[in-house]
Amino acid sequence: MNRDLRDARTSTRDANAWARRAGARDALGVPAAVVAAGMLGFGALALEAGIGLTLAALCTAGIWALPGQMVLIEMHMAGAPGVLTLLAVVLTAARFLPMSISLMPILRTPASSRGTLYAAAHLVAMTSWAWTMRRCADMPREARLSYFIGFGGTCWAVSVAATIAGYYLAGSFPPIVRLGFVFLNPVYFVVLLIGEARTKLAVAALVCGAVAGPLAHLVNPQWSVLLAGVAGGSVAYLIQRAMGGPRA
Amino acid sequence: MLVCGCVLGTYLWRGVGVLLSGRISVNSEVFSWIACVAYAMVAGLVSRIVVMPSGMLADTALGERLVACGIALAAYFLCRRNILVGVGAGVAAMMAIAVARAA
Numbered sequence: 013m014n015r016d017l018r019d020a021r022t023s024t025r026d027a028n029a030w031a032r033r034a035g036a037r038d039a040l041g042v043p044a045a046v047v048a049a050g051m052l053g054f055g056a057l058a059l060e061a062g063i064g065l066t067l068a069a070l071c072t073a074g075i076w077a078l079p080g081q082m083v084l085i086e087m088h089m090a091g092a093p094g095v096l097t098l099l100a101v102v103l104t105a106a107r108f109l110p111m112s113i114s115l116m117p118i119l120r121t122p123a124s125s126r127g128t129l130y131a132a133a134h135l136v137a138m139t140s141w142a143w144t145m146r147r148c149a150d151m152p153r154e155a156r157l158s159y160f161i162g163f164g165g166t167c168w169a170v171s172v173a174a175t176i177a178g179y180y181l182a183g184s185f186p187p188i189v190r191l192g193f194v195f196l197n198p199v200y201f202v203v204l205l206i207g208e209a210r211t212k213l214a215v216a217a218l219v220c221g222a223v224a225g226p227l228a229h230l231v232n233p234q235w236s237v238l239l240a241g242v243a244g245g246s247v248a249y250l251i252q253r254a255m256g257g258p259r260a
Numbered sequence: 261m262l263v264c265g266c267v268l269g270t271y272l273w274r275g276v277g278v279l280l281s282g283r284i285s286v287n288s289e290v291f292s293w294i295a296c297v298a299y300a301m302v303a304g305l306v307s308r309i310v311v312m313p314s315g316m317l318a319d320t321a322l323g324e325r326l327v328a329c330g331i332a333l334a335a336y337f338l339c340r341r342n343i344l345v346g347v348g349a350g351v352a353a354m355m356a357i358a359v360a361r362a363a
Binding site for chain 1: 261262263264265266267269270271272273274275276277278280281282292293294295296297298299300301302303304305306307308309310311312313315316317320325328329332333336337341343344346347350351352354355358359362
């Protein structure tokens with residue numbers, strides 16, 4: 013009996029380690045390369061702004077959200093007041109609320125500890141969210157949290173390393189290559205979002221969001237991400253409901 | 261100081277998300293709405309970057325960016341939904357367009 017229990021625990025640990033490794037393996041392809049490219053650019057930007065290497069690496073490790081980090085650096089360079097900068101950075105991160113709310117019920121099991129879930133929440137980012145939402149649907153529930161930690165943790169570690177590398181490499185990229193790096197992020201999300209939209213509701217949300225994004229930016233750049241998401245998402249949801257289609 | 265504030269402010273959304281997620285079932289209408297909002301937010305940010313970029317991308321034309329995105333998607337679907345091929349083709353297309361214009 014005891015032995016069975018011990019075997020069961022060992023096999024759970026083994027299964028978790030396996031799922032973490034699977035997540036790390038999946039991360040070490042395009043996702044890590046894309047995240048690294050963005051963070052290389054951030055390292056270069058931090059150097060230009062006259063920010064220390066340690067602080068730049070801490071930004072990536074602590075914030076780990078490229079839009080927020082870029083807002084922080086650019087407003088700091090423009091000499092904006094700290095309170096405004098803080099507000100802008102925190103607003104750019106509002107997208108993590110719905111991501112975290114929608115991801116956690118997929119990852120959570122009755123056995124998962126609160127500490128692990130709150131630690132895992134730090135790894136919620138655009139790439140890890142979009143990828144895990146897609147992959148975890150076909151995965152046994154017990155494996156999902158470990159998979160996500162392996163995937164997100166790997167992307168996070170790569171990001172910190174890439175920031176440091178970018179800081180040192182800054183200025184040595186020719187402009188054409190830099191342009192490619194800058195374009196990598198948007199084109200990655202274009203392919204991922206359009207290619208992997210599986211439900212009618214997801215397609216509706218993508219279309220409405222894509223239309224709302226630039227419009228909201230014209231109205232108010234600082235609120236645009238939040239505004240486009242809430243407005244576009246709500247319209248998509250209502251259209252789908254009115255048509256009586258299947259849920260997400 | 262400012263960086264600490266930004267770190268905490270950013271984590272706040274993620275942590276509150278965990279807190280709230282316990283009260284919202286995966287199949288509820290609220291969850292569908294939240295998933296919609298999250299998708300729309302990311303789609304909105306990406307389309308804004310493609311349509312109205314800042315920084316280096318602002319020096320390229322809208323048509324050039326759209327062509328590069330189209331090539332990326334075409335490569336992705338032609339290579340049986342290979343994200344790596346799609347993204348690589350998009351980046352290569354953008355660099356080729358820049359080289360062609362400079363020449």
